[in-house]
Amino acid sequence: MDFRRILSALGFLLVCVATTLLFPILVSLVYGEPVGHFLCVALSSGALGLAGYFFFRSGQMEISNREGFAIVGLGWLLACALGALPYLLSGTCSSFVDAFFESSSGFTTTGATVIADVETLPRGILFWRSLTHWLGGMGIILLSMAILPMLGVGGMQLYKAEVPGPATDRMKPRIRETAKTLWLVYFLISVVEFLLLLLGGMDAFDSICHTFGTMATGGFSTRNASIGAYGSAYLEWVIIFFMFVAGANFALHYFFLTGNYRRYLRDAEFRFYLFLVLGLSLLLTFVLRAGPVDDWGLSLRLSAFQVVSILTTTGYVTADYEQWPFGLQAVLFVLMFVGGCAGSTGGSVKCVRILLLLKQSKRQVIRLIHPKAVVSIKMGRRSVSDEVMDGIIGFFLIYLGIFLAGSVAVSFFGLDFTSALASVAACLGNVGPGLGVVGPAETYAGLAAPVKVILTFCMILGRLEIFALLVLFMPVYWKK
Secondary structure: OOHHHHHHHHHHHHHHHHHHOHHHHHHHHHOOOOOHHHHHHHHHHHHHHHHHHHHHOOOOEOOOHHHHHHHHHHHHHHHHHHHHHHHHHOOOOOOHHHHHHHHHHHHOOOOOOOOOOHHHOOHHHHHHHHHHHHHHHHOHHHHHHOOHHHHOEOOHHHHHHHOOOOOOOOOOOOHHHHHHHHHHHHHHHHHHHHHHHHHOOOOHHHHHHHHHHHHOOOOOOOOOOHHHHOOOHHHHHHHHHHHHHHOOOHHHHHHHHOOOOOHHHHOHHHHHHHHHHHHHHHHHHHHHHHOOOOOHHHHHHHHHHHHHHHHOOOOOOOOOHHHOOHHHHHHHHHHOOOOOOOOOOOOOOOHHHHHHHHHHHHHHHHHHHOOOOOOOOEEOOEEOOHHHHHHHHHHHHHHHHHHHHHHHHHHOOOOOHHHHHHHHHHHHOOOOOOOHHHOOOOOOOOOOHHHHHHHHHHHHHHHOOOHHHHHHHOHHHHOO
């Protein structure tokens, strides 16, 4: 493993993150706010990054898988640490633990916050919170890969580590072109949502911040009551639609924009994703209409918003669902373990893994009835290899293991049973709001510092889908 290439790549990543700080500086200047905290972090990190990049830069060589995992895992930790400094220097957060939690929640698109009153924050800080969502949504490393030839290293290992779904679907023959294409689609859809929110009466600043939060399936809002503060059916339906879009595979959006309109319904994972959204939205609508809500239209809107928000791991809310029947709360809790599609900006396990696990369960039942039967698992017309299935089962078991271990760990610091389970599920799945003391009407501010550290680690693990970070803690990884 060549540590020079790793340090050079991390130096370039520092420069990329430092450059993005220019945007909140500009916003702060427009609104007449201090910019010293942003400027200090941008200049120091930019200088350090440039020094590291040029000092450790080596000749053009393809990086190995081990180096790719190191760059991705350490890169996300470095970006989150750097992103925490503006919160700390501006006085928004009183401790580095809180600042690192907020920054990690932004970059990992979790949307959990330790800030009790976001409406009192300066516009520059609010913009930085939302911008970290948008950058993290498609991936800081993926952004770097769009101009990766400047690094002098290859990119496929980074792409596999950054988008570690069951299969990597490249839309272009070169990884650099794939990265550019993904970012272009991401940007175009973001522009459309921004314009539609403006048409609904949301001001330009709130529109761009909520666009960042929606497209990244993040959930940071400029209002304490999230989207519910606007009380607008139009805005809610617009955000429902774009949360749904952000939770789908962006490769499908690319094919749609190039004229292949049927690709959506041909995709087995998308059909499963659509089935979950429609089926569960209708289920919750009928239960709400029979209970606390006496209007069909409102029941449908509240149900669809909460289902799509939790399923896609966005975390925006328009209702305090802890006041709903316990059965509906249980449905939303289970959705935290599903997530959007592979290739989306959503977190959690992902629909494709859940679908394949269901198919594997069905195959096992068939084998019990017909022991000699040869039953293959298919996604569409393609058979799924046993190697891929082993990887999915392994991922799911590790995911559940981390969830249980994290829940037990945080419970030692005074969290009740419901809050312990929900907080870890919400952070590991990059959802944001949970149940109990971290419910939709609460924040994570009152949790003990060790709990915040554990949950921060869960956020980053979940964002990198466990393996890209977990391998760095394996002794065999560091052996030659």
